[in-house]
Amino acid sequence: MTREAAAAPGTGPWRWFWLLPTIAIAAWWPFAPYWQSDDFLALHYAQDLSRALHDCVGPQYGATDIWWFYRPLITLSFWLDQQLGGATPGVSFWSNVLAHATSTLLVGLVWRRFLGDRAAFAAAAAWAVLPSHLGSIAWAVGRVDSHTTVWCLATVWLCQRRGERGRGALAIAATTALALGSKELALVLPALATLVVWLQGRGSLRQRARLALCAAAPAWVALCAYLPLRLLALGRFGGYEAASYDPLAMLRGLGLAVVHLLVPLTWTFGDGLPFGPGWLWLAVAATPVAIALLLAWRRRGAGFVLAIAAVFVVATAPMASILAAIDNPHTLRNYYLPAIALTGLLAAAGRVATVAVLLAWAWPFVAARQEQHAADRQSAAMHQALLELDAKAPPGPLFVAGLPHTSPHGLTVQLHYFVDRLLRPPFADSTRALYALRPLADSPAVSRLWPPGAPALAPLAGATFDFLAPSTLGAVPATAPLPELVVTGDDHGVFDFSTTRLEALEQGLSTTLTTPGVRGPWYRLTVFTACGYLASVCPDHADAGRDGQIDSLRLLAGPRKAFYAPGAFLGDGLTVPATTDLDTDFPLLLEAGTVDATTATFTPTHRATRLLRMRLDRGYPAWVRRVQGR
DSSP, X not given: OOHHHHHSTXXXXXXXXXXXXXXXXXXXXXXXXXXXXXXXXXXXXXXSHHHHHHTTSSOGGGOOSSEEOOOHHHHHHHXXXXXXXXXXXXXXXXXXXXXXXXXXXXXXXXXXXXXXXXXXXXXXXXXXXXXXXHHHHSSGGGHXXXXXXXXXXXXXXXXXXXXXXXXOHHHHHHHHHHHHTTOGGXXXXXXXXHHHHHHHOOSOHHHHHHHHHHHHXXXXXXXXXHHHHHHHHHSSOOEESSOOOOHHHHHHHHXXXXXXXXXXXXXXXXXXXXXXXXXXHXXXXXXXXXXXXXXXXXXXXXXXXXXXHHHHHHHHGGGGGGTTOOSSGGGGGGGTTTHXXXXXXXXXXXXXXXXXXXXXXXXXXXXXXXXXXXXXXXXXXXXXXXXXXXXXXXXXXXXXXXXXXXXXXXXXXXXXXXXXXXXXXXXXXOOOXXXXXXXXXXXXXXXXXXXXXXXXXXXXXXXXEEEEETTEEEEOOOOOOOOBOOOBSSBTTEEEOOHHHHHHHHTTOOOEEEETTOOOSEEEEEEEOSSOEEEEEEEOOXXXXXXXXXXXXXXXXXXXXXXXXXXXXXXXXXXXHHHHOSOOEEEEEEEEEEEETTTTEEEEEEEOSSOEEXXXXXXXHHHHHHHTTO
16 A cells, blocks of 8 residues: 555555554553442442343333433443452453443544544544543443443444445444443434534535435434333433533533543642642643644634534533533543544644643643542552451441542542442442441531531441541540430331322321420431431421420421422432432431521530431432422
């Protein structure tokens, strides 16, 4: 092959493309990786083949609410990982890395039909090392992006080849089906493939449109077969419950995401850089990106830039409901596939500009990988300490303080959700309940049992421990005693909000907890869930007399028996635990006290000497939505 032929877009193989997977593997080599957050749910659920297979005809992980995903291939992949490597993380993370390596090669093959071989190689190499991929590769559950993108890119590439050669219909249908069985981002795959082939084509608009539709037809057929299957499996179209479609918030979120993708220094160091003025470092990091974008516009023209923008928007469409959620850096993993368009645009500026951009990304990339590695080591040490504690602690629940939601700059999720699976199979054979002794929401605005930085307090049942170091657990001394708060009106220790009782509430059939001889005037109800506690303060509901009361109807529905808007009552914070926790009988600590009107600080004066149980069931989130008119 002549040099001229090798440089022509899409003509023949180019041997250097086989370096692309090597670059991807070297960049994301899994150094002592460990499980994070949703990984514990995935492994616990997928250890049973029958449950994994059930995801082919039902929602992912058998979820009853909050989300409705159809991702059977992801669940099955976790079952396969356990057959190969048990509960050790190596196999799962290598699976993600190898998928990323495959996608990197496919990125180059797709781009070479637009940019030529050398620029396509640069686009793929830049995409391979994009720091925002951290959550898609270094988080086992991030395979919903890394695995799905393999099938998406294979479909696009096969459609390109079908447009050129007229063959490959069955292969396109198969890869589309595999993508659709992995994540909802593949819903736009037929449209994305059609757009890419249309942009690649030549001739009149009608000729290009007909070529593109014919090339992508097998993908459209696969989508048409998939949609009724999804509806049948989920009973609805599905998606996230916490969806937002505020146009301004969506545009702002999309714009910030593009900035974070192209200038990763904006998010890898959290609130500030290690040294020097932050604005100067950001200016230095943004300059090569800005120059590359201007050069791409000048060399390729406005039409090329707008076409790339259209590809980016189409690839981003499945994330419409969560575009505004850009507060946490690890949400950037959702742009794993769309980012391919951006790196192609940068590579169109030429080799010098692309190298300058890669140099600007080097420091953030190293910083992100270092923080992820440190977080993995900490999580592994904490998990091992919990396993050892479980083997020697007396019977009863464990309340454990010091479990981190995320790494210091929020780049890596750690022991965020599903910590009640840490002591269950496949990690251990225990049946002990484990509660993270921390606020359920990681926000400075939430009510806390003790100020940040102060020693942890011990609840009234089970054993309470705090992490003195990542591998060292120390027992928390008993909380200083307060005058006893006697509580009556419960059903053998249970404050029942199961579905049948909730339906009775709507009919005005309320239940009441009474505190004989004590009237708050305020009460703090602290509900302990696997992920953290929810401390809610409410006023005394008694009309008169010496005894205080907490009326369940007013607790959940307000003083006029009119159900409040989202966020206005205690029950909103419990929808996720009611869906995801293994046990929905939540320990409940009741205290009476006062509230400082200026600081909204609750000071307990009396404390119950026994923990009640707040009983919910899986129907609770649906009830909350219904009574709120959502």
